Amino acid sequence: MTATTAATPALPSGAPSRPRNVATLAVLILALGGMMAFAALIAAYRALAHYQSLPPKGVKLDNYLGVMTTFTLVLSAPLVEWAWSAVRRDERRQAIAALGLTIGMGIAFVDLDWYLVSRLGFGVATPYGTVFYAMVILAGINAGVGILFLLGALLRVLGGQASGSEPEPVRVVGWYWEFVVVAWVLVALTLYPIVK
Amino acid sequence: MPSTLLNPATKVFAVVAGLGIAIGLGFEIAVGESSGTVLLVAQGLVAAGVAVAVAALAGRDAAPAVPADAPPPSASASTPGVPAQGSMFPGLCAMGLGLGAVGAATGAVIMILALVVTGVGAAGWFGQSWREHPSWTPRVRERVRYRLLVPSALPFAMLALAASIAIGVSRILLTVPEKAAVGVALVLAVSLLVAFFVLASRPGLGRSALTALVVMAVLSVGGAGIAGATRGERRIEKVPGGPGTVRITARNIKFDLTEMTLARGEVVVFRNRDTGTFHNVAFYAQTPDGGQGRPLFNGQPIDRGQITYHPPPPPAGTYLFACDFHANMRGTLIVSG
Amino acid sequence: MTVTETRPGGAGVLDSSAPAAQPGGVRGAPDAGPRSVGTADHKRLGLVLLGTSTLLLILGIVMGELLQAQLAAPDTNVVGSRYGELLSLHATATAVLFLGPFWLGLATYILPLQIGTARLALPRLHAFATWLYVVGGVVFLASYLAGTPSHGGITLSQPWAAVQGLSRADRAATSLWIGGLFLVGLASVLASGDLIVTMLKLRAPGMTLARVPLFSWASFATSSVVVLATPVFLGGLTLLYLDQRYGGTFFSPSNKAGVAVWQHTIWLFGRPEAFVLLLPGLGAAGDIVSTHFRRPLVDLTTARAALIAFAGLSFAVWAAGPGRASAAVVLPTSTWLTALTAGPVAVSVLLWLASGRGGPLAGAVLLLALGAGAAIIAPAARVRAGTAWSTGQLHVVLFGAPTLLALGAVHHWAPKLFGRRLSTALGVLQLLLVLGGFAVVGVAEYVLGYRHMPWHVDSYARHSLRALHGLAAAGGGMVLLGMLLFALSSLAAAWRRSDAPGDPYQGMTLEWATTSPPPPANFDALPEIRSAQPLADLRAAQAGPAGGAA
CATH class of the missing domain: 4.10.860 (DNA Excision Repair, Uvrb; Chain A)
Structure with missing residues (x-):
């Protein structure tokens, strides 16, 4: 029996190797699914825009705030990629710096998001207000969850639990953060006349 | 193929x-x-x-090639890996989110509790997966405890203890009548003096006795504080009711006034009786067709209780006042000279 | 030649007479009790989902019977002004809180066994999702205790009414209702994502995707639909919450955009969700047929393609247009895209018939045929959606057929779930009660619909309809009795010592390659997988040389 088994090396044998990228694939699938929640809100905005001009009369959005908030978050995207690249190269200090900066940018975004909401001169009680607040608040909560994940990744790097041989914790968080960034960019492009 | x-x-x-x-x-x-x-x-x-x-x-999906002369399949060719290790923290997080749903329907107190429960669950979840990592050896554990946890957690714990005692005691003092508050404060101060005198004079007091003492003190102050907070504060400052004050109340998503007259320099005392629902009072200019124009003043929203606004006095004239959250809550504002 | 090595005291891969997980037997099912709170074992989590959803179903059917009692005669008043509230609870508890989570629970238990892994990909996330579903269900039920959350129609079809002019208690109740549904939706997305990753990443060596059994494929397709569709519903619920909490006007009838958006959010979730409730049943049926007739389906690739096509078409139903989507659910012939869904179902049924036949499957096919017949006759008889005919169609096609398939699936996998086979005699009785009950309910409601009895009303004037309402109540009673019997026999099996052999049916797929119930790691050892029927291959290998020697 032993001899015949040895003669067929192509056959699977032994314990399965630990599958890689499980959490990465999961976070990608769930984050992409999460995009559909934002898509629903953007669709609601489009539906509203079908019947009235948006923003409605009397509402003037501060484009500067929208652009700065978007810039802040977009700049954090390469930072989190830098962290991932640094972890893969076992550049621990760089990874810590990159993750710290990403967290800083994330907190700045949440702060700007909060400031933006607090400065709005209109309330929730109009159709436009409902969609606007839903999008901005959901993006803020999303970023808050992302910051907690980033903190977890930072602790893993500090504690030596994420390194060149085991970079997945940072990759997973990186993908989630990219989801936060893309979701906000779509929200900002919908709400603010940035392109115009 | x-x-x-x-x-x-x-x-x-x-x-x-x-x-x-x-x-x-x-x-x-x-x-x-x-x-x-x-x-x-x-x-x-x-x-x-x-x-x-x-x-x-997802990786390649190719089946290993089986030669035509391969032996029959083996009944035990591989093992399925190790089973998952359990954790109570995901359940705690779920309970936290459930409380969040209740808090979203009722009010801030349960929402804060939900955040605390979810936070504890998430931290525990992370901590458990941290401890399960192969790098987590007893030596590392000791190092982390002495270099990180004790120096960082101790100040936080002390801060939390001090804050909870201060907040608890302040709730008690704000609830009981004015004269009784002095008595309570004196009794508390004397009790503290006596307790610390006893502690200082008996250096042999065991750790468990000390812990029990602290827990009892925190529980009793905390319990009395929660009871005080639930009952509400006594009336501390006499709310100005004479000339110079306009009072307006929101109840059942309605203002009790449809017309508000405000003299220059007067303050607006706004009371929200729809506990859990945000309202505010905002002033808007009136468009020629009677619609809502540019905002002049947006009062801070509250979801309960009372707030005093000091709006910048607009020139004499007719304006609109409204709640920014509810389209139906509006009325006419007349500013007199 | 020792191709059937077994662990001492354990069940061998082909040892169909192996008694149980341990000598002397253990308590039947993996514990789904209090000790499950901290578990990440997919078997316990699956049982928690199965148990909770069955409880909610029974509650929903009891509500349904109370509603029928109200309609027993034109002048009866059993539930008073709470008819709408009970109708809402009945509809949501049975449609949203039962079938979807029930299939999710079965997939949580069976999928890892079928693909040969010891665990789920993200077991703690799955545990989180499981408890989120339980907590969400509790919050949802609590909303009915806090006030009346159903001002907006039985499934919030008129969101404006749920938003405006409510008392404080009813506003809090509506918020709880929205919150409970949000949690259940979030739980299903998270658990579905985990099932997708488990199937993609944790398959045993040699278990290619083409060799994965049909039930797992169906669970994969269902999970994909849930991940793509449910977040849209969550977005819609967020808008609704903001509107009802802060006095908004987004869903006001005057805002045409709000009406269109709500149609999209509720139907984009609701339509695929309603159709995919049948999808895992089609997969389970394929596995049941091939296991019990001891031969693979005649064309596995076509069967798999039919499942995926059905999942895809469930979206197409919505694309028929928001205005027509509400009719599409009860009148599958209303659009050609909706009618197309019958194609994959027919292909699946033909494949079962070509490969074998079975009790619950035949029952489900009968119900589907009854529904299809009614749908074909309806246009000729000028029956419109919005009558009792629609209720009959909902009960028979969207609920009866999948429920029957779900019961059949539990009976089939009972040795793995509970360590014991469920009683065949009681099983036949359950089949008769549930199938008969749904058929009676369906026929009574079809006839009521033909006689223009409107749906969702708490009274009627014509005494001539009394007998038909009585018949519908009797049918509902039969279903309730059948489900109670099912719950009790499952509980008894879980409670008693396990005695089922590891492979009682001479199965061909991996779940039969372990003890009943499986040990914590599911398998002591996995057989070599060279086809979609690894156990049949082993059996053939065993029989070959032995036969030759003989």
């Missing part, structure tokens, strides 16, 4: 992506309703993203 470059799951998602985008565009042409188009195209794009992720990360 079927292609192994793309596994069947990738192909399924790719087809869904293509169909989603095609149906979305068809929907736009046939129905012309943009929100439906957005959803269908988004679904196509998301499916395309999943297809790419699955192609990149």
Whole structure:
């Protein structure tokens, strides 16, 4: 029996190797699914825009705030990629710096998001207000969850639990953060006349 | 032999992506309703993203080649891996979110409790997975405890203890009548003096006795504080009710005034009786057709209790006052000289 | 030649007479009791989902019977002004809180066994999702205790009414209702994502996707639909919450955009969700047929393609247009896209018939045929959606057929779930009660619909309809009795010592390659997988040389 088994090396044998990228694939699938929640809100905005001009009369959005908030978050995207690249190269200090900066940018975004909401001169009680607040608040909560994940990744790097041989914790968080960034960019492009 | 470059799951998602985008565009042409188009195209794009992720990360789907002269299949060719280790923290997090749903329906107190429970659950979840990592040896544990946890957690714990005692005691003092508050404060101060005198004079007091003492003190102060907070503060400052004050109340998503007259320099005392629902008082200019014009003053929203606004005095004239959260809550504001 | 090595005291891969997980037998099912709170074992989590959803179903059917009692005669008043509230609870508890989570629970238990892994990909996330579903269900039920959350129609079809002019208690109740549904939706997305990754990443060596059994494929397709569709519903619920909490006007009838958006959000979730409730049943049926007739389906690739096509078409139903989507659910012939869904179902049924036949499957096919017949006759008889005919169609096609398939699936996998086979005699009785009950309910409601009895009303004037309402109540009673019997026999099996052999049916797929119930790691050892029927291959290998020697 032993001899015949040895003669067929192509056959699977032994314990399965630990599958890689499980959490990465999961976070990608769930984050992409999460995009559909934002898509629903953007669709609601489009539906509203079908019947009235948006923003409605009397509402003037501060484009500067929208652009700065978007810039802040977009700049954090390469930072989190830098962290991932640094972890893969076992550049621990760089990874810590990159993750710290990403967290800083994330907190700045949440702060700007909060400031933006607090400065709005209109309330929730109009159709436009409902969609606007839903999008901005959901993006803020999303970023808050992302910051907690980033903190977890930072602790893993500090504690030596994420390194060149085991970079997945940072990759997973990186993908989630990219989801936060893309979701906000779509929200900002919908709400603010940035392109115009 | 079927292609192994793309596994069947990738192909399924790719087809869904293509169909989603095609149906979305068809929907736009046939129905012309943009929100439906957005959803269908988004679904196509998301499916395309999943297809790419699955192609990149799900791995090859090739079966090992079995030669024609291979021996019969073995009954025990591999093992299934190790079972999952349990944790109570995911359940705690779920309970926290459940409390969050209740808090979203009732008010801030349960929401804060929900945040605390979810936070404890999430921290425990992370901590457990941290401790399960192979790098977590007893030596590392000791190092982390003495270098990180004690120096950072101790100040936090002391701060939390001091804050909870201060907040608890302040709630008690704010609830009981004014004269009784002096008595309570004196009794507390004397009790503290006596307790610390006893502690200082009996250095042999055991650790468990000390812990029990602290827990009892925190529980009794905390319990009395919660009871005080629930009962509410006594009336401390006499709310100005004479000239110079306009009082307005929101109840059942309505203001009790439809017309408000405000003299220059007067303050607005706003009371919200719809506990758990945010209201505010805002002033707007009136457009020629009587509609809402540019904002002049937006009072801070509250979801309960009372707040005093000091609005910058607009010139004498007729304006609108409204709640920013509820379109139906509005009235006429007349500012006199 | 020792191709059937077994662990001492354990069940061998082909040892169909192996008694149980341990000598002497253990308590039947993996514990789904208090000790499950901290578990990440997919078997316990699956049982928690199965148990909770069955409880909610029974509650929903009891509500349904109370509603029928109200309609027993034109002048009866059993539930008073709470008819709408009970109708809402009945509809949501049975449609949203039962079938979807029930299939999710079965997939949570069976999928890892079928693909040969010891665990789920993200077991703690799955545990989180499981408890989120339980907590969400509790919050949802609590909303009916806090006030009346159903001002907006039985499934919030008129969101404006749920938003405006409510008392404080009813506003809090509506918020709880929205919150409970949000949690259940979030839980299903998270658990579905985990099932997708488990199937893609944790398959045993040699278990290619083409070799994965049909039930797992169906669960994969269902999970994909849930991940793509449910977040849209969550977005819609967020808008609704903001509107009802802060006095908004987004869903006001005057805002045409709000009406269109709500149609999209509720139907984009609701339509695929309603159709995919049948999807895992089609997969389970394929596995049941091939296991009990001891031969693979005649064309596995076509069967798999039919499942995926059905999942895809469930979206197409919505694309028929928001205005027609509400009719599409009860009148599948209302659009050609909706009618197309019958194609994959027919292909699946033909494949079962070509490969074998079975009790619950035949029952489900009968119900589907009854529904299809009614749908074909309806246009000729000028029956419109919005009559009792629609209720009959909902009960028979969207609920009866999948429920029957779900019961059949539990009976089939009972040795793995509970360590014991469920009583065949009681099983036949359950089949008769549930199938008969749904058929009676369906026929009574079809006839009521033909006689223009409107749906969702708490009274009627014509005494001539009394007998038909009585018949519908009797049918509902039969279903309730059948489900109670099912719950009790499952509980008894879980409570008693396990005695089922590891492979009682001479199965061909991996779940039969372990003890009943499986040990914590599911398998002591996995057989070599060279086809979609690894156990049949082993059996053939065993029989070959032995036969030759004989």
